[in-house]
Amino acid sequence: MSEHTITELLSPAFLSRMQNMLGDEYESFLKSYEAPRTYGLRVNTAKISCDEFERIVPFPVTPIPWISNGYFYPEDVRPSFCPLYQAGLFYLQEPSAMTPASCLPVTPGENVLDLCAAPGGKATALGAMLNGSGLLVANDISASRARALLRNIELFGITNAFVTNETPAHLGKHFPEFFHKILLDAPCSGEGMFRKEEALARDWTPEKSHELSSLQKELILQAADMLRPGGLLLYSTCTFAPEEDEEVVSHLLENRPDMELLELPEYEGFTSGVPEWGNGDPSLIRSVHLFPHKMQGEGHFLALFRKEGRTDLIGTMSSAKPNAETRKWLELFLKEIGLKTLGGQPFDWNRVETRKDKVYYLPPIGGDFRGLTFLRNGLYLGDLKKNRFEPSQPFALSLRKGDAESVISLPVSDQRLTRYLKGETLNIEPEEAAHAKGWHLLCVEGYPIGFGKLVGQTLKNKYPAGWRV
Numbered sequence: 306m307s308e309h310t311i312t313e314l315l316s317p318a319f320l321s322r323m324q325n326m327l328g329d330e331y332e333s334f335l336k337s338y339e340a341p342r343t344y345g346l347r348v349n350t351a352k353i354s355c356d357e358f359e360r361i362v363p364f365p366v367t368p369i370p371w372i373s374n375g376y377f378y379p380e381d382v383r384p385s386f387c388p389l390y391q392a393g394l395f396y397l398q399e400p401s402a403m404t405p406a407s408c409l410p411v412t413p414g415e416n417v418l419d420l421c422a423a424p425g426g427k428a429t430a431l432g433a434m435l436n437g438s439g440l441l442v443a444n445d446i447s448a449s450r451a452r453a454l455l456r457n458i459e460l461f462g463i464t465n466a467f468v469t470n471e472t473p474a475h476l477g478k479h480f481p482e483f484f485h486k487i488l489l490d491a492p493c494s495g496e497g498m499f500r501k502e503e504a505l506a507r508d509w510t511p512e513k514s515h516e517l518s519s520l521q522k523e524l525i526l527q528a529a530d531m532l533r534p535g536g537l538l539l540y541s542t543c544t545f546a547p548e549e550d551e552e553v554v555s556h557l558l559e560n561r562p563d564m565e566l567l568e569l570p571e572y573e574g575f576t577s578g579v580p581e582w583g584n585g586d587p588s589l590i591r592s593v594h595l596f597p598h599k600m601q602g603e604g605h606f607l608a609l610f611r612k613e614g615r616t617d618l619i620g621t622m623s624s625a626k627p628n629a630e631t632r633k634w635l636e637l638f639l640k641e642i643g644l645k646t647l648g649g650q651p652f653d654w655n656r657v658e659t660r661k662d663k664v665y666y667l668p669p670i671g672g673d674f675r676g677l678t679f680l681r682n683g684l685y686l687g688d689l690k691k692n693r694f695e696p697s698q699p700f701a702l703s704l705r706k707g708d709a710e711s712v713i714s715l716p717v718s719d720q721r722l723t724r725y726l727k728g729e730t731l732n733i734e735p736e737e738a739a740h741a742k743g744w745h746l747l748c749v750e751g752y753p754i755g756f757g758k759l760v761g762q763t764l765k766n767k768y769p770a771g772w773r774v
């Protein structure tokens with residue numbers, strides 16, 4: 306912990322800019338830096354309803370008023386150690402950062418792009434809204450951050466994501482006017498992150514915003530060009546700098562006359578964008594700033610655009626054919642766990658693809674993805690071994706409550722869950738397991754966490770080392 310307050314670390318140039326921007330509100334803005342940070346989590350509604358979540362969550366939560374599936378939790382709680390987190394039932398996210406994805410109305414069946422997606426705070430929200438149908442392209446230019454993104458997509462049980470590590474320019478060549486919805490959560494100076502990351506406050510310079518503004522202007526045009534006629538684009542940053550907010554919005558409106566700004570939902574803490582902070586276009590008032598002195602969040606900016614024209618839902622269906630070996634051993638495994646559905650939907654053999662000894666479940670919508678650098682296309686189901694199929698951890702996490710019959714379900718308070726997550730074998734009473742032996746899905750309150758193999762009263766742990774806590 307630094308012995309300085311955040312306001313002491315901040316550059317006089319930043320403070321004087323904020324004073325000019327906020328006028329009478331400046332003092333309360335400054336005061337907000339002394340208040341404690343806000344902590345939030347977002348429920349994965351593709352896996353669990355909010356009512357059910359509230360019923361089983363073992364620590365105090367209070368609803369975030371402007372996010373239908375968001376909750377505040379107290380600072381002293383460590384939710385990432387809770388088995389419900391390891392079951393992918395919620396994502397930890399600062400409350401104002403939940404706003405952009407919640408303002409982009411995604412419906413199942415659409416092609417959706419998150420252009421700057423890592424580590425996945427917003428991509429997991431978009432994926433949950435698609436609920437397994439359509440296609441989510443989740444991209445990040447950084448390879449290491451894209452790996453963290455993939456992990457969160459897998460934890461959330463998203464089966465229809467194409468996770469890429471590409472430049473926006475290269476993606477644009479493959480996907481001209483392809484997406485119904487695009488989220489561009491741009492790299493920014495992070496002025497809304499100062500309470501969370503002090504280094505951002507210390508390292509602030511006005512030049513940074515100028516540089517980022519040029520990049521953001523390039524990115525927003527590239528994003529717009531990948532949007533279908535009639536499609537929606539949401540631009541967001543976690544900064545207050547007009548160069549990175551209203552100026553970027555103005556740039557898009559000036560350069561793509563087929564894009565218009567739409568109204569965003571109103572909420573009492575939302576502050577309208579200021580036309581004079583951009584090029585004076587009166588419609589900039591439809592963009593929204595979230596300031597930390599006006600709501601319980603760190604700060605964000607968002608703008609929602611629509612491209613002129615009508616959109617449709619025509620997509621190319623994936624068509625893979627599992628090879629005979631895969632079909633034989635996978636079928637046997639699915640029978641053993643009593644698979645009824647995958648992610649609540651009938652299992653589709655036309656989506657099963659084998660590459661070397663790895664078995665994947667492709668997203669329902671395909672496309673020409675050749676030449677793109679990607680980490681995952683769909684769901685990694687598992688590995689084909691000699692005379693058997695070995696399931697993966699993402700496969701376990703893609704399963705919803707009720708998808709499989711061969712389960713062992715323990716209450717959230719059961720300490721064996723924590724021991725399982727550490728890689729230990731468990732003692733299971735006969736009445737706790739669906740069958741006397743063989744593959745089982747270990748669940749918390751009915752929600753799958755991972756696989757295990759029952760031998761007598763011992764559950765052999767199949768939770769992979771790389772996932773352990």
Ligand SMILES: C[S@@+](CC[C@H](N)C(=O)[O-])C[C@H]1O[C@@H](n2cnc3c(N)ncnc32)[C@H](O)[C@@H]1O
Binds near residue numbers: 424426445492520
């Ligand atoms: C604000 S963060 C995204 C946060 C993410 N949307 C979330 O909610 O978890 C911006 C991301 O943009 C990526 N990025 C930086 N420069 C980029 C570029 N030129 N093109 C595309 N992405 C870029 C960074 O690697 C970073 O992960």
